[in-house]
Amino acid sequence: MQPTAPELEILKLLWQQQPQTGRELHDQLADVLDWSYSSTRKTLERMVDKGLLQLVQQxxxxxxxxxxxxxxxLAALAQDFASRVLELKQPLPLAMFADSALLSAEDLQALEQQLQQLERGDEPC
Amino acid sequence: MQPTAPELEILKLLWQQQPQTGRELHDQLADVLDWSYSSTRKTLERMVDKGLLQLVQQxxxxxxxxxxxxxxxLAALAQDFASRVLELKQPLPLAMFADSALLSAEDLQALEQQLQQLERGDEPC
DNA sequence: TCATAGCTGCGACATTTGTCGCATTTTTTG
DNA sequence: CAAAAAATGCGACAAATGTCGCAGCTATGA
Known part of the structure; x- marks a missing residue:
């Protein structure tokens, strides 16, 4: 089960800084989504229901x-793109991820292992 | 407007051999989708409505x-993946597509141009 | 203290996607 | 020629997603 485009935007914001309130997330989402506050909160609610997020009472x-x-x-999304769109047999080369601002050097190492696991058909942790 | 996963599978089959009947497409889809014939035809109908396919009377x-x-x-899907998932500023390197069985050498050349256009924000043709 | 602003829980509706069925027509086969 | 098989047009329903509102509660500010 993969996150939708808006869900991924929210996850990326949280991976940078968490936890965050609905209002904080909504304000940052304004750059990419022209949503009302209600829309953002409904999506957050659904993400909690789906198990993508957890509620933190502050x-x-x-x-x-x-x-x-x-x-x-990210590994699962990359693997899906590689196999479903490009029909590649190998995972995408790590070099492709090197310029991503989302990933630190540690992340890249972990990603390499994830992609190898996915290539073997293992489920990522 | 991007094709959904099943729609892309159908498009890939047609890019290899077209036109094809609904039955021919359905038989090939059996490898990846456990659908009934009705499901396949409904999806084909919707793809015609969406402008992804055209009906050819034979x-x-x-x-x-x-x-x-x-x-x-494929360029649009790649660009979307690069920017939305990895937040890369440049298009994905061409080398990444080289191992794809979907793309001939000519395709790779055309793809390079497409990706450069997308980088500039142009709409692909 | 009260009005205003902000937050919460939940509802609502439209569209898209997933998925398949049925009646009818056409084609194929025996 | 008739029965069986295949194809067609269209309908149907559930789930997911897109998107926002409202009543009520809490916090803030004048």
Whole structure:
């Protein structure tokens, strides 16, 4: 089960800084999605229901944290793109990810292992 | 507007051999989708409605041909993956596509141009 | 203290996608 | 020629996604 485009935007924001409130996430999403506050919160609610996020109560205010990790999620998306779109037999080369601002050097190492696991058909952790 | 996963499978079959009847496409899809014949035909109908396919009357039998070209479609999917998932600023390197069985040497050349256009924000043709 | 602003829980509706069925027509086969 | 098989047009329903509203509660500010 892969995140949709808006869900991925939210996850990327949380992987950078978590937890965050609905309002904080909504304000940052304004750059990419022309949504109302209600739309953002409904999506957050659905992501909690789907197991992508968890609710973190801070006082009487809701905050959200990612339940899925960055590297396995990105690895799964990359593997899906490689096999479904390009019909490649091997995972994408690591060099492709090197310029991504989302990934640190540690992330790249972990990603390499994830992609190898996916190539063998293992489920990522 | 991008093709969904099943729609892309159908397009890939047609890019290899077109036009094809619904039955021919359905038989080949059995490898990747566990669908009934009704499901396949409904999807084909929707793809015609969406402008992805055109109906080709062969005698009294329906055949389908792709209305969207392989290279611009794959370029758009690649560009979307690069920017939305990896947040890369440059298009994916051409080397990544070299191992794809979908793409001939000519396709790779055309793809290079497409990706450069997409990088500049142009719409692919 | 009260009005205003912000947050919450939940509902609502439209569209898209997933998936298959049925009646009818046409083609094929015996 | 008739029965069986295949194809067609269209309908149907569920789930997912897109998108926003409202009533009520809490926090803030004047």
């Amino acid at each position: 006082g009487n205010q809701n905050s959200y944290a990612a339940l899925v990790a960055k590297v396995p999620t | 005698g009294n039998q329906n055949s389908y041909a792709a209305l969207v070209a392989k290279v611009p479609t």
